[in-house]
Amino acid sequence: MVTPKIISEFTRKTTVRATNTSIKPYTHAFSNFDLLSGRAPVTVFYAYAKPRVGDYSSMLSIIKTSLSKTLNHYFQFAGRIVSNPITNLPEILCHNQGVELIEVYAGIDLASLDFYDLKQSLDNLFVPLSDEAPLQVQVTSFTCGGFLLSWCIDHIAADATANNMFLVSWAQVARNEPISNYPDHQKLIFQPRSPSSYSPLLDQTFIKCTEEMFLNPPNTYDVSVKRLYFVEASDVVKLQELANKNGDQRTKLEAFSAYIWKLAATTLVESDTHCNMGWLVDGRARMMSKDVQNLVGNFVSMAVGKTSVEKLTQDSISEIANVAHEAISKVSNKQHFLELNDWIECHKPGMFLAKVLLGISGPAVIVTSARYFALDDMDIGFGPPVIGTVYSTIPRLGAAYVNPQPSPKGDGSLVVFAMLWPKLAEALEIDPNHVFKTITATQFPSKNLAKM
Template identity: 30%
Template sequence: MGSCGIFSVNVKERDVIAAALPVQDHWLPMSNLDLLLPPLDVGVFFCYKRSLPQEESVNMIKKSLAQALAPYYPLAGEIVQNNYGEPELLCNNRGVDFIHARADMELKKIDFYNPDDSVERKLVPLKKRGVLCVQVTELSCGGLVIGCTFDHRVADAYSINMFITAWAEISQSKQIPSLPCFRRSMLNPRRPSILNTFYNTLFVPLSSLPPPRSYSPYNPLISHIYYIEANDINLLQSNSSSNGNPNKSKLVSFIAFLWKIIAECDDGFNTCKIGVVVDGRERLNKVNFDKLSLSNTNSFLMQNYFGNVLSIPYGEANSEELKELPLSGVADMVHKFVSPIMTEEHFRGLIDWVELQRPEPAVARIYTKMEENDGEAVVVSSGQRFPVENIDFGWGKPHFGSYHFPWGGQTGYVMPMPSTKKNGDWIVYMHMLQKHLDLVETKGKKVFKPLTPSYLDF
């Protein structure tokens, strides 16, 4: 590919960036939906072919970060445990660890197809403390990479997008369009909470998990990044909506196609599972403002809420059935297990379910293996709102950006995002077992194409 993942990164400076405005120390509880997240870190990075003189660019980034942390002050805090052993945010403005680094590498030679070699702990930093860590890496070609690592218990992808977009706008001396909302009462449980055993099928208390099987072989997951051309996405959508079936979304069509691929795995398991991350903001559109007695309610719409508002439904099916069904039939199956989640009642009920479990922590069932013969699983999250085009700090838009989430479990993770080409293509980050990636590159090779510098026009 004419690219390389083998290069070293040298740290020029380490700093701690605090919010530009003083913050009164206070506690911010996690919402019940935050409590469903284990302590995982999520990475994201943006690549620029050119910037200002690099020291000037770094100083602009540091200054605007301090300013952005004023409205997004929880990101400058730290997570501690309360008396019940649950995580809470201590908003004490301890600051964000900031790394200024340099790599003797040109952007056009970096192998983004293999981010485990080229991105992990090189361009996206390892977060050792706090909620957020930022690294700015100068490249020998004059390019620049901005990498961030967040604690997932504090923010989902929607929230991360909000913050990074605001940070870039502040760097250009623009007014951010809306302030983030941290009002946890928007996600309070009902009184009394309503018990619905349906949630036992989607989430499980940690105490119910079987003990780790030390004798089971551990196969590490591997990260690759692909691109899918717009015409292939459209063809998937057309095929998934055939035979008189209602028109399916591009994402549902993609999920169905991926499900059929991993079902081809001849690994001794009879079933195959796929999960979908669903954002509940559009379902929990507004809170009851009469009870809040607020004059300016626009700032408290769910679209401004910062935190986790996620549920993860999943489907499990016989592998042979998945292989035999047409794509439209599998898309119907995806629609069937996702559609009941797309309601306000689902998210209100999930909040209640967590309340009735507390302080016992719980986790999404798709991430667990309850039985030794449980089939392998993959979770798909939608990054279609990934705001690559908006992350301009003052020297131009990124030429490439992606999430990076090698989370360390045994469940695969897939994130499709829009291409910076703005032509309808997708960039797809995949973190999966090698056997599944092998199928992606054989059974799905006409759709999934390894990401290359030539595609990115570096």
């Protein structure tokens, strides 16, 4: 599918503030785990068909009104990120400066967008996030009456779990429903231990870095191809069956990772003898406490596996899934997160990232999961979106990035957003197993497709 030339036009910018004027200004400090996230912009978008009732103006009014009410509970998102002159650490000045809501008009039908080649179809649509704003919202309208609702959040303000909490709360407010999970902004649990203590694994995995290091990764692998794929539920089941072939019980994510890892190894230059894989691990469940489940901010670590190209090409999916399982198990525990908190405390001030993200440890693929972003949760009063996914407006990454999430069909199939180097994209697409399929309109539920 070739996307018609998109003639996009900026139409208006509005500042949306929290409605509760009794909230006194304050300064929101970031936790050590927030500092580990970097300052990367993270975009999430949902595509909505033309509303059956109401017009663009009424839809926009609901979005603005519900956003302003939701900001009462996520007040720091309406602030501005600044550097503390004493500690030199970033923080948010929460004076209800507001969230910028940007309106853009795209001169094509929504159904004409190429959801497979996202770089071609979307990169020029999104307005960049400013350096100081934690959050920015954009509404892109199309000639058919459909629209994209997107928000770009500075990663230092929220990880995927916290981002999803905000979005679900926003949709519930828009539908005039009570918020199901009230956010917790306290960071007392992130106090480092005294004395600090951490294992050598932390020095092996993480590094203090600069923004320049993040934005200008090594040029060996041009991770700039942006794709959206579809994976059948039956293929997910087959991969897990292969991973469990030797009697081990491996998760769908571990099986999915093993398949990608094995293919990635076949695309490397001859001088690269090893291939890395990383997995983002949420620490909330690892702390085994309900007190941290609704924390807003970042609470993730990175598990890293490194294996030789020879082993990856020769071993079975089951054997590679075992390597993934072992790497993830090392960080999927409370002790690891306590040590990581101490490690960051000992290396402040600065920005910190996993080495695997920067590409300095060699070629790598990061696999995460957007299982949080369910389409039905994002009904803002006009029905659920047709499709939605995380996205990155960053031109190029230091490691390939693969993010599977439940598809609109709700049958166990996946929609996968990926940033890849060209040969890896080609390997996934021409593999005889045809696990990664070009996404088309046939993968959308017919009831939603008919409205596009």
